[in-house]
Amino acid sequence: MTMPKFELIGIEANKNGWGPVSTGASTDSVVPFQQFNKADRIGRVADWIGIDRFYRRVNDRYNERMYGSAANAGSQFDYVHGMDDNNFQLVDSSRPVQRGTQRNYRARQLQIRKLMQKEQERREQANQAQNLKMKRSIAKEQQRAFKMWQRRGGNARQGPRGGRGFGNERPKERLPSVAVRPEWVVIEEMDFPRLSKLSLPGINNGEDVNDHQYGTLQFYDKGVDRISVKNSAALQKCAGLFYNITTTEDPIIEELAQKGVGNVFATDIILATLMACPRSVYSWDIIAHRVGDKLFFDKRDTGGFSNPVDTLTVSETSSDPPSFEGGGINNSKDLATEAFYINQNFRRQVVKRNEESLKMKHASAPFEEQDAGESGTTYKYRKWNLGVGSNGKPVELVCRTELDGVMLGPHGEQQTLTIKAFNEWDSSQSGGVDWRTKLDVQKGAVLATEIKNNSCKVAKWTIQALLSGSDAMKLGYVSRASVRNTAQHVILGTQLVKPGEFANNIALNLDNAWGILRCIIDSCMKQPPGKYLLMKDPQSPVVRLYSLPEGTFESDHDSSENESDED
Known part of the structure; x- marks a missing residue:
């Protein structure tokens, strides 16, 4: 088999120009011509x-x-x-996704959301600040209105109830602390508006009388400060004695009077009642004994702790206080008894009773029972100079004060305590706030409500702490375990305040308080020796000074009659 012959086609060079030589038809047909x-x-x-x-x-x-x-x-x-490309077709005709562009889009969206969230948070903070400012302004206006309402007599001049359309409803009748007898003569009337304008500046913090300090103080248990609404603790029933010896029955005061140490004598609760009297709404009474050139402020012997001076009133200055009469568990008398036992149990529970205590110069007071054990209370006798009286002699006040505990400060120093407790009985009836929902997040609002509803009681607590020279006040919040159960209670929280700062927060003017006390002392010192009665009128903002016949409140018949009048 012969192989085909491979022959090269001859190509002619164009020597005279550019491009192929068009010399024949054969060349044009083999090499196609294409214009440039x-x-x-x-x-x-x-x-x-x-x-x-x-x-x-x-x-x-x-x-x-x-x-x-x-x-x-x-x-x-x-x-x-x-x-043939014309017959080719892609399976997926959708537009391809650009990954980088999608990521950038998501990043931009996330950034926009963050900016919008920050802007929303900024607006909410601005709204909260504005609301807080408005609430403070409203609280100040309410406090100002409350003071004006209190100066005008409180509920005593309140007419038909609250102006709520009950035109035919009479105001609540408040009973006097003691029935006024026809033979009692009114010597002087001191109205609250006039007393609120008095002032006695420059009174010092007082000084201890020699070595007259009695009792022991237990150290405060700081573990109690961890108690909250979510971590509440049951209020225990703590055994112990509580002494409320009045002025004339105190052997130390009798000894000091005989030695000429002071010429006006009283206990801290009596002085606190007198100094905070413009805030009181309920009736109370204090006996004044004029013996020689001395004055003794005393309490009536009502048996137990039913004396109106010792009573821890509940919602006394509220716009709708509890009723005096009627059944149920929420009348004013039963609530006061409940508040008393809550305070005594709380005072003993928050201290370390079984550990080392701080002993005063004397282990116990002369009026304490020797075999009854420690009461957990320290009694200090203190003295103040209230200036010169109308007879030219100085007015020297001697008072028995009380302390409830001691704690270590931030630098290891010992700080004395006055321990008290608020009690929640029924927020729906007391006009307050629900502690279980507000105490952990709005403790200031709860405290402000308690100050408003218990203005007189809080002022008396503060004055007692200032008279005793206490370094701090420990306030507890105790509520019923059930609204209808008055026997079981739980501790929901505590709070520490300084007495001086707390007095400013509750608008307690100490110069005015000392001025009121000095006015009452001058009124009593002007009278001849004898027995007198200071009583707050149950319906009017007035304190009346009565002259009592000899032997009043001393016979068994009088005591039983007075107790029946109170009931």
Whole structure:
């Protein structure tokens, strides 16, 4: 088999120009002629690789006008695949997703959300600040209105109840602390508006009388401060004795009077009742004994702790105080008894009773029972100089004060404590706030409500702490375990305040308090020796000074009659 012969086609060189030589028909048919550029003109260089199709020039329109379009130049020499591209179709005709662009979009959306959240938080903070400012303003206005209402007599002049449309309803009748007898003579009337204007500045903090300090103080248990609404603790029934010996029955005061140490004698609760009398609404009474050139402020012997001076009133200054009469567990007498036992148990529970205690110069007071154990209370006898009286002699006040505990300060120093407790009985009836929902987050609001509803009691507590020279006051919040159960209680929290700062917070003016006491002392010292009675009128903001016949409140018949009048 012979192999085909391979012969090269002859190519002629064009020596006289550019491009192939067109000498014969055979050459033109073998090598097709393609113009170098469509509508080729003189001056245009052949474009073999089609640069115009890949790079755009600034003068594209000029080149197109002068030399024609180069989009299809040299297309006969392009490589063409054997497959027919016109019949090819993609399976997925959707637009491809650009991953980088999607990530940028999400980042921008997240940034926008953060900016919107910050803006929302800023607006909420601004609204909260404005609301807090408004609440403070409202609280100040309410406190100002309450003071004005109290100066005008409180509920005593309140007419039909609250102005709520009960025109035919009479105001609540408050009973006097003791029935006034016809033979009692009114010597003087001291109204609260006049007493509220008095002032006696420059009274010092008092000084201890020699070594007359009696009793022991237990250290405060700081674990109690961890108690909260969510971590409440049951109020325990703590055994112990409580002494409320009045002035004339105190052997220490009798000894000091005989030695000439002072000429006015009283206990801290009696002085606190007199100094805070413009805040009182309920009736109370105090006996004044004029013996020689001395004055003794005393309490009536009512048996137990039912004396109105010792009573811890509940919601006394509230806009809707509890009723005096009627059944149920929420009358004023039962609430006062409940508050008394709560305070005594709380005072003993929050101290370390079985550990080392702080002993005063004398282990116990002379009026304490020797075999009854420690009472957990320290008695300090203190003295104040109230200036010169109308007779030219100085007015020297001697008072028996009490302390409830001791604690270590931030630098290890010992700080004496006055321990008291608020009690929640029924927030729906007392007009207060629910402690279980507000105490942990709004303790200030709860305290403000208690100050408003118990203005007189809180003022008396503060004055007692100031008279005793206490470094701090520990306040407890005790609530009923059930609204209808008065026997079981729980501790929901505690709070520590300084007596001086707390007095300013409750608008207690000490200069005015000393002025009221000095006015009452002067009124009594002007009288001849005898027995007198200071009583707050149950319906009017007035304290009356009565002259009592000899032997009043001393016979068994009088005592039983007075007790029946109170009931």
